[in-house]
Amino acid sequence: MTALLDKFRQLADAREALTQLSQDPFRVTIEQILSPTEARVNGRPMILAGTNNYLGLTFDPQCIEAAVQAVQEQGTGTTGSRMANGSFSGHLALEQELAEFFGRRWCDVFSTGYLANLGVIAALTGPGDVILIDADCHASIYDGCRMSGAEVIRFRHNDVADLYKRLRRLGKRCANTLIIVEGLYSMLGDRAALAEIAAAKREYGAYLLVDEAHSLGVLGERGRGLSEEVGVEDSIDFIVGTFSKSLGATGGFCVSDHSEVDLARYVSRPYIFTASPCPSVIASTRVALHKLRTEPALRVRLWNNARRLYDELKGLGFRLGPDPSPIIAARFGQKEETIAFWNELLQRGVYVNMILPPAAPDGGSLLRCSVSAAHTPDQIDTICQAFRSVKAALEV
Amino acid sequence: MTHYETILPQLYEILKPFAQDGQTLSDETELVADLDLDSMKVMEILLEVEERFDISIPLNVIPDVRTIKDFACQIEQLTEQK
Numbered sequence: 001m002t003a004l005l006d007k008f009r010q011l012a013d014a015r016e017a018l019t020q021l022s023q024d025p026f027r028v029t030i031e032q033i034l035s036p037t038e039a040r041v042n043g044r045p046m047i048l049a050g051t052n053n054y055l056g057l058t059f060d061p062q063c064i065e066a067a068v069q070a071v072q073e074q075g076t077g078t079t080g081s082r083m084a085n086g087s088f089s090g091h092l093a094l095e096q097e098l099a100e101f102f103g104r105r106w107c108d109v110f111s112t113g114y115l116a117n118l119g120v121i122a123a124l125t126g127p128g129d130v131i132l133i134d135a136d137c138h139a140s141i142y143d144g145c146r147m148s149g150a151e152v153i154r155f156r157h158n159d160v161a162d163l164y165k166r167l168r169r170l171g172k173r174c175a176n177t178l179i180i181v182e183g184l185y186s187m188l189g190d191r192a193a194l195a196e197i198a199a200a201k202r203e204y205g206a207y208l209l210v211d212e213a214h215s216l217g218v219l220g221e222r223g224r225g226l227s228e229e230v231g232v233e234d235s236i237d238f239i240v241g242t243f244s245k246s247l248g249a250t251g252g253f254c255v256s257d258h259s260e261v262d263l264a265r266y267v268s269r270p271y272i273f274t275a276s277p278c279p280s281v282i283a284s285t286r287v288a289l290h291k292l293r294t295e296p297a298l299r300v301r302l303w304n305n306a307r308r309l310y311d312e313l314k315g316l317g318f319r320l321g322p323d324p325s326p327i328i329a330a331r332f333g334q335k336e337e338t339i340a341f342w343n344e345l346l347q348r349g350v351y352v353n354m355i356l357p358p359a360a361p362d363g364g365s366l367l368r369c370s371v372s373a374a375h376t377p378d379q380i381d382t383i384c385q386a387f388r389s390v391k392a393a394l395e396v
Numbered sequence: 397m398t399h400y401e402t403i404l405p406q407l408y409e410i411l412k413p414f415a416q417d418g419q420t421l422s423d424e425t426e427l428v429a430d431l432d433l434d435s436m437k438v439m440e441i442l443l444e445v446e447e448r449f450d451i452s453i454p455l456n457v458i459p460d461v462r463t464i465k466d467f468a469c470q471i472e473q474l475t476e477q478k
Contacts, residue, residue: 130454135439151454156443166452169478363436 022339025354028346035059036248036374041351047379049369050353054326055217055298056374057248057291063284070283082276083265090282095253097289102224102239104255106262110270111277113213113242114140116252118147119270120209120240121180124260125150130177132166132206134158134192136185136361141211147269150178157185157361160196167204177206183215183226187361187368188320189327191219194226198235209238217246217292218326223299243281247288251277302326302373305380309371312384316391329355329368330387337396338365344390350383399475403449403468410444411464423465449475 018024032040036056039046057063070090078085091109099107110116121144125131129150133141136157145152156162167174179201181192194210201208212225220228225241227233237258243251254261265271277285291298303326310324318330332338335356342354345367355366369383408421414431415421427433433441442453445467451474461467 145455152456153452153454169450169452358435 018339021336022343025339025342028351037372037376037379039351041346044349046346046349046351047375047382048351049371049375049383050351051372052214052245052370053248053372053374054214054246054302054370055248055288055292056372057246057288057298059374060248060288060291062291063248063287066287067280067284070279074279076280077278078276080275081272083272085276087276088279088282090279090286091276094282094286094289097286098253099255101222101289101293102255103233104239105257106259107253107255108261108265108268108271109277109282110252110254111274112250113240113244113252114143115270115274116240116242116254117141117211118144119268120238120254120261120264121145121178122147122270123264123268124148124207124209124238125178128176130170130173131180132163132170132177133180134182134185136187137180137182138186138211138213141180141182145180158190158193160193160200163197163200167200167206170204174204174206177204178209179206180209180211183210183212183219184325184327186214186327187355187359187366188322188329189214189325190321190323191215191226191325194230195232198230198232202235207237208235209240210236211240213240213242214245214327216241217299218302223292223296243285243288246292247285249281249285249288251281251285298373302371305373305375306371308377308380309369309383312380313369313387316384316388318387318391326371327368328371329366331360332365332367332396335365337394338367340394341390341396342367344393345386348386348389350386400468400472403471403475404464406448407445407464407468407471410441410448414441421464423463423468425464426462427464427467428462445471451475451478 028041030039030041036053036058037048039048078088095107095109099105110119117140125148127149131145131150131152133145133154134157135154153166155166170177181197184191198208210227215225217223219226222228227236227239238254238256240254243249306326307324310320310328313328313330314320321329338354345352353368355368357363360366404423411421414433414437446453449471457470461470
């Protein structure tokens with residue numbers, strides 16, 4: 001018989017083993033944040049190369065000004081749910097602006113991107129329905145699936161033949177099936193095979209949800225994501241996204257032409273039973289969305305930086321994702337090697353994300369960079385030089 | 397021979413490479429406790445079983461599968477639903 005807290009013993013041992021090798025990588029403290037790409041960590045200046053701050057808008061003066069004005073005029077928080085306390089006009093305005101941006105009729109805004117996936121998936125599907133998810137989908141999608149009570153079936157990552165096989169097995173149940181994929185996958189930065197997946201969806205009469213969390217503002221001529229880039233927006237039933245990456249704030253949304261998305265507010269527990277987004281968050285997000293729409297140069301800078309870092313790291317012999325993208329992840333075999341490499345990068349003033357098993361695909365380890373439009377050419381050089389120098393020092 | 401009885405030997409064949417040296421598999425063998433399977437190996441086995449029986453195994457049923465017998469029963473149910 002084990003006591004309630006005994007289950008934490010294994011975790012405590014794992015953390016102890018990790019801190020023997022390194023400082024606890026999951027408790028890094030940013031002592032001072034200086035810009036979208038710079039901070040002070042452990043008393044030393046650090047280039048931030050793992051923020052997901054793709055357009056670098058977190059310090060944009062107009063976004064900040066809008067947030068400050070909203071705090072002064074509307075207060076620090078909403079202190080409750082939109083269902084109970086009512087919606088602020090900013091919530092509705094942002095929903096309208098997002099719907100218009102995506103050319104859709106309906107939009108729901110959620111308090112975080114995580115809650116958007118939970119809220120949408122659990123509202124759209126339930127017992128008796130089927131969800132077909134790409135195996136590499138984000139934890140928020142898995143958690144939404146679990147919350148829904150639907151039957152959840154995985155298909156091999158980006159394997160369209162496997163998806164077809166599973167749709168065939170479902171037969172008539174395809175009408176009750178929601179396929180879920182991501183635009184850009186968060187760990188390796190690879191794109192969904194969306195044209196083929198959309199064709200499969202059409203052929204079998206299923207529904208398709210695309211999480212554009214990492215592709216909003218990054219892909220597509222207007223920044224609407226992979227669906228736009230591939231030219232299959234008409235086949236996508238639901239697009240989910242977040243404000244916490246390209247838009248530099250916190251929050252999430254779902255847009256669709258299905259009016260049920262508007263009705264989902266009445267049954268979506270993650271929408272109903274949480275406080276609505278703060279006025280300042282909504283205000284900065286609206287300005288950031290406007291910038292995303294009107295300043296395509298941000299996207300050009302982002303991609304220049306992304307291609308450069310990808311090409312450099314590939315040239316150094318690192319095993320990366322299949323295509324350049326603002327998410328550039330170097331694969332490592334051994335956990336210990338990854339931890340040592342990460343520490344050495346930190347010593348050289350470069351902060352990247354360390355992903356250890358079981359969080360990385362295929363059970364491996366990753367050092368994951370995310371590039372920003374706000375990175376200067378010198379900063380990209382410094383990141384490349386740090387990778388080069390640590391590789392030589394550790395002989396990996 | 398029942399459907400269950402035709403499934404069992406095929407399941408043993410798939411699981412045999414994961415058995416410890418000298419370990420004999422039976423329908424009471426526990427997948428995690430006795431075969432020491434981690435989540436990656438479980439997923440690998442699921443994919444092979446899905447191919448062999450032309451079924452999709454929902455993630456929802458996995459927590460209910462403790463022994464080889466539980467696994468065979470789930471496969472039996474899923475193949476009968478086809």
